[in-house]
Amino acid sequence: MYSEIKVGILGLGTVGSKVAEELIERNEYHSAKSGNNSHLSLKKILVKSLNKERSYKVPTELLTENENDILNDPDISIIIEVIGGEEPARTYIEKSLNAGKNVITANKEVIAKHGKELKKIAVNADKQLLFEASVGGGIPIIQPLINDLAANDITAIRAIINGTTNYILTKMSQENMDFTEALDEAKSLGYAEADPTNDIEGIDAAYKISILASLAFGVDVKPENIYVEGITKLTSKDFRYAKELGYEIKLLAIARKDFSGNLQIKVHPALVDKESELASISGPDNAIEFTGDLVGHVTFSGPGAGPNPTTSAILSDLILITRGNFPSSYKINNDLLATPVLLPMESVECRYYLLLTTIDQPGVLAKIGTIFKKNGISISAVIQKDTQVSKGTAELVITTHTATENSIQVAINEFKGIDLIDSIKSIIRIEDN
Amino acid sequence: MYSEIKVGILGLGTVGSKVAEELIERNEYHSAKSGNNSHLSLKKILVKSLNKERSYKVPTELLTENENDILNDPDISIIIEVIGGEEPARTYIEKSLNAGKNVITANKEVIAKHGKELKKIAVNADKQLLFEASVGGGIPIIQPLINDLAANDITAIRAIINGTTNYILTKMSQENMDFTEALDEAKSLGYAEADPTNDIEGIDAAYKISILASLAFGVDVKPENIYVEGITKLTSKDFRYAKELGYEIKLLAIARKDFSGNLQIKVHPALVDKESELASISGPDNAIEFTGDLVGHVTFSGPGAGPNPTTSAILSDLILITRGNFPSSYKINNDLLATPVLLPMESVECRYYLLLTTIDQPGVLAKIGTIFKKNGISISAVIQKDTQVSKGTAELVITTHTATENSIQVAINEFKGIDLIDSIKSIIRIEDN
Numbered sequence: 001m002y003s004e005i006k007v008g009i010l011g012l013g014t015v016g017s018k019v020a021e022e023l024i025e026r027n028e029y030h031s032a033k034s035g036n037n038s039h040l041s042l043k044k045i046l047v048k049s050l051n052k053e054r055s056y057k058v059p060t061e062l063l064t065e066n067e068n069d070i071l072n073d074p075d076i077s078i079i080i081e082v083i084g085g086e087e088p089a090r091t092y093i094e095k096s097l098n099a100g101k102n103v104i105t106a107n108k109e110v111i112a113k114h115g116k117e118l119k120k121i122a123v124n125a126d127k128q129l130l131f132e133a134s135v136g137g138g139i140p141i142i143q144p145l146i147n148d149l150a151a152n153d154i155t156a157i158r159a160i161i162n163g164t165t166n167y168i169l170t171k172m173s174q175e176n177m178d179f180t181e182a183l184d185e186a187k188s189l190g191y192a193e194a195d196p197t198n199d200i201e202g203i204d205a206a207y208k209i210s211i212l213a214s215l216a217f218g219v220d221v222k223p224e225n226i227y228v229e230g231i232t233k234l235t236s237k238d239f240r241y242a243k244e245l246g247y248e249i250k251l252l253a254i255a256r257k258d259f260s261g262n263l264q265i266k267v268h269p270a271l272v273d274k275e276s277e278l279a280s281i282s283g284p285d286n287a288i289e290f291t292g293d294l295v296g297h298v299t300f301s302g303p304g305a306g307p308n309p310t311t312s313a314i315l316s317d318l319i320l321i322t323r324g325n326f327p328s329s330y331k332i333n334n335d336l337l338a339t340p341v342l343l344p345m346e347s348v349e350c351r352y353y354l355l356l357t358t359i360d361q362p363g364v365l366a367k368i369g370t371i372f373k374k375n376g377i378s379i380s381a382v383i384q385k386d387t388q389v390s391k392g393t394a395e396l397v398i399t400t401h402t403a404t405e406n407s408i409q410v411a412i413n414e415f416k417g418i419d420l421i422d423s424i425k426s427i428i429r430i431e432d433n
Numbered sequence: 434m435y436s437e438i439k440v441g442i443l444g445l446g447t448v449g450s451k452v453a454e455e456l457i458e459r460n461e462y463h464s465a466k467s468g469n470n471s472h473l474s475l476k477k478i479l480v481k482s483l484n485k486e487r488s489y490k491v492p493t494e495l496l497t498e499n500e501n502d503i504l505n506d507p508d509i510s511i512i513i514e515v516i517g518g519e520e521p522a523r524t525y526i527e528k529s530l531n532a533g534k535n536v537i538t539a540n541k542e543v544i545a546k547h548g549k550e551l552k553k554i555a556v557n558a559d560k561q562l563l564f565e566a567s568v569g570g571g572i573p574i575i576q577p578l579i580n581d582l583a584a585n586d587i588t589a590i591r592a593i594i595n596g597t598t599n600y601i602l603t604k605m606s607q608e609n610m611d612f613t614e615a616l617d618e619a620k621s622l623g624y625a626e627a628d629p630t631n632d633i634e635g636i637d638a639a640y641k642i643s644i645l646a647s648l649a650f651g652v653d654v655k656p657e658n659i660y661v662e663g664i665t666k667l668t669s670k671d672f673r674y675a676k677e678l679g680y681e682i683k684l685l686a687i688a689r690k691d692f693s694g695n696l697q698i699k700v701h702p703a704l705v706d707k708e709s710e711l712a713s714i715s716g717p718d719n720a721i722e723f724t725g726d727l728v729g730h731v732t733f734s735g736p737g738a739g740p741n742p743t744t745s746a747i748l749s750d751l752i753l754i755t756r757g758n759f760p761s762s763y764k765i766n767n768d769l770l771a772t773p774v775l776l777p778m779e780s781v782e783c784r785y786y787l788l789l790t791t792i793d794q795p796g797v798l799a800k801i802g803t804i805f806k807k808n809g810i811s812i813s814a815v816i817q818k819d820t821q822v823s824k825g826t827a828e829l830v831i832t833t834h835t836a837t838e839n840s841i842q843v844a845i846n847e848f849k850g851i852d853l854i855d856s857i858k859s860i861i862r863i864e865d866n
Binding site for chain 2: 022029030033132138139140143144147148149150151152153275276277279280281282292294295296297298299300301302303306308309311312313314315316318319320323
């Protein structure tokens with residue numbers, strides 16, 4: 001006596017292939033973990049081409065090139081969407097929910113851009129829309145945030161949520177590679193795509209932090225409203241000086257709520273204490289730190305991408321649905337979804353690391369000090385580096401105390417008018433614990 | 434239109450007081466997060482003495498010295514047990530479940546020793562027994578393991594799950610304190626109890642790893658079957674030499690399953706790579722790393738104790754029950770509970786760090802090498818330290834490649850018969866990643 005749960009998969013790339021393989025080759029194993037004596041049965045997989053060569057050979061009778069064979073099949077009760085990208089994935093998810101199917105997706109772009117609307121459709125259809133795999137690969141993040149930290153008022157999220165950039169930054173830090181060299185290595189190892197723009201420019205991280213911030217703060221954060229800065233301008237010199245000051249450089253996605261409920265949400269490279277847990281996250285790993293009023297800081301870390309970890313999250317979502325564990329949790333979060341009040345980036349406060357090339361003459365520091373003072377910025381530390389006697393130049397590494405983004409930008413602009421300052425090489429924010 | 438959910442608390446120590454305060458002072462906040470339009474209502478709290486002075490003043494009409502006022506009250510549907518210790522907590526939990534109440538407990542000792550039996554009672558009564566707070570304080574561990582890693586075959590757990598000892602070891606490492614000095618500081622700051630035996634001897638960690646191993650491997654691991662070694666013999670010298678070799682020293686709780694399904698479960702101090710995430714866990718924090726066949730390594734870290742984090746876990750469990758999220762998940766785990774096949778400690782393999790005092794004469798190393806070779810142990814590194822010309826002694830730090838516990842113990846015994854070896858100061862296991 002068991003109930004057959006028929007599953008359809010949309011997409012058969014690396015993730016879809018692994019999900020299919022698990023559901024076929026280890027069917028008894030996963031079915032045994034499912035609730036209510038249910039038996040998982042993979043019925044159909046949507047592919048672009050029936051004839052493509054694939055590393056895992058799915059029985060051909062399971063494949064179709066027509067999405068309606070899955071979306072219109074009343075026997076299929078759970079859809080796993082692993083096509084990726086905005087369309088047609090969004091449309092298929094919407095159609096699936098409207099057809100009374102539960103949906104599991106790994107699609108951060110669709111959830112970040114259309115999560116609120118799709119959740120509303122899911123609630124009206126009384127179906128589940130689960131997306132554990134959309135952030136942090138196999139690391140449990142979404143469910144622990146919604147359920148196991150439910151008693152907390154979440155006030156901050158700080159996260160390394162892009163494996164490609166963390167791999168590149170690890171190489172730049174540990175092996176003194178420059179950005180291009182590290183990117184090339186990441187590509188050759190499959191950690192970066194042929195067109196790495198979404199990763200290295202921070203767009204992928206912005207999708208993910210918008211999903212987390214929406215859940216944590218009960219608002220609807222759209223990714224286009226997030227301040228995003230990528231890692232392409234970082235140099236090996238920045239890593240060397242950061243280390244001397246006791247820091248590592250990481251691409252952080254940050255979301256904070258202040259006492260008035262204003263939010264700041266941003267993605268940018270940041271100096272983090274080299275003894276901190278975030279600094280210890282190396283290679284393609286991810287880490288997500290939540291701050292809650294009761295719990296304090298908790299951090300979840302592990303592999304942020306890859307077919308196996310992503311399959312772990314997708315199949316765990318599938319098992320959860322069969323166990324019937326989700327009658328109301330996301331509804332609650334959805335009911336609260338309000339439009340967020342986002343602090344403009346100019347008003348966001350931070351500490352800063354600056355690297356300047358100056359003419360090696362008396363009076364430079366005095367000049368810099370005067371401009372900082374005028375803008376209400378106080379200096380934390382100054383180190384003079386690499387004095388080039390022949391050229392008559394020197395490098396100044398400056399760290400500041402907390403200042404607003406606006407005041408730093410004004411000061412930087414004033415520096416540009418000073419002959420003694422040759423160039424402003426780097427401006428990187430500092431994230432203390 | 435809402436349903437009133439009446440809650441009883443057993444115990445009003447630091448944790449009970451914080452739970453009561455949250456349920457009273459922030460009732461609307463927590464009720465709003467609860468599912469099914471439920472409203473949380475704290476009805477009664479069991480205390481030892483009505484007249485004790487407490488930092489948070491609970492209205493006296495909520496207090497009782499008679500447990501039956503709570504256990505026999507048919508209006509109370511959820512019991513929060515925060516008395517701690519084995520009895521009467523175990524009896525109260527059993528009575529509550531048999532009286533048809535859901536139970537939330539922070540009690541690692543009761544769950545470690547009697548979890549299997551109590552879960553059976555809960556299943557038969559069709560009630561929930563949740564214990565997220567019993568391991569890792571406020572860090573979500575239990576639910577993520579059961580639900581969000583459900584698709585994985587868990588093969589290993591490595592955990593820092595005792596805040597007291599991690600605080601002491603952090604002080605010994607960072608400030609060169611000796612054990613007694615660090616313990617005294619931990620006591621004065623409230624991180625260690627007046628009688629710290631359970632913490633420093635590893636017993637508390639054994640309770641917690643037995644809970645995690647039982648859930649992860651679907652077996653019933655009793656804490657008395659776990660190999661346990663505390664931190665009392667570690668010296669500041671061990672920390673110094675460990676650092677020179679690239680390690681930190683942590684008290685680890687470890688559970689592993691090999692390909693034949695044999696388990697090794699143990700608690701002992703271990704050298705861990707100083708660049709690793711576990712090494713970065715400092716002060717009273719905890720970290721739990723799971724290895725799963727699909728996900729690889731994932732780590733959960735944060736505050737392992739304290740009234741606020743523990744209350745976070747308890748109230749999140751409470752909210753979960755009101756949301757009705759748990760119809761079958763722990764039943765599944767419970768159904769699988771089998772008696773584990775535990776590998777005897779003699780057969781467990783590990784790398785080792787040894788610190789010996791020897792007579793500074795030629796032939797010592799040759800002698801040691803011969804004994805190791807006879808026992809199938811190969812040396813990874815040797816460093817001679819602290820040669821005392823006046824005494825004619827030297828210290829030898831030796832690290833080995835993987836060897837069985839038995840072979841190391843035999844070799845150590847043979848060392849004792851050698852005149853050139855003055856004393857065996859330390860034997861610490863090495864946990865590589």
